[in-house]
Amino acid sequence: MKYMRYYETLYLIRPDLEPEEYKSVIQKYNKIIEDNEGIITKVEEWGKRELAYEVEKFKDGFYVLVRFCGDADLPEKLQRDFRIDERVLKFIVIKLKDKVNPEELKGEISDEKSKDEEVKAKDGSK
Structure with missing residues (x-):
């Protein structure tokens, strides 16, 4: 049995990207994890949020949180x-x-996915 380390990364994507390019950034980093024998356990797209301070002249950005196992x-x-x-x-x-x-x-x-599906089902039934 091989043990791995468990990590979390949060990254901020420029707000001036097209939706397709925004998705391609997320796919790129997920692929890097998977190509290096990592296992992604969670990907949360927090969407566009205002920043506490300007970063490279931007006042907001897209947040993405990823939890994964890897070497x-x-x-x-x-x-x-x-x-x-x-x-x-x-x-x-x-x-x-x-x-x-x-x-x-x-x-x-799988437990996390079933919880997410329950929440979506409850939100949809309102």
């Missing part, structure tokens, strides 16, 4: 790409847990 070098690879991608204004990667079993997290992923 110790995966955050470094992500951060390198975040730095050179002009579409990403800010980012942070945090280690949540040192040793996790990816098999156990797969159960959490």
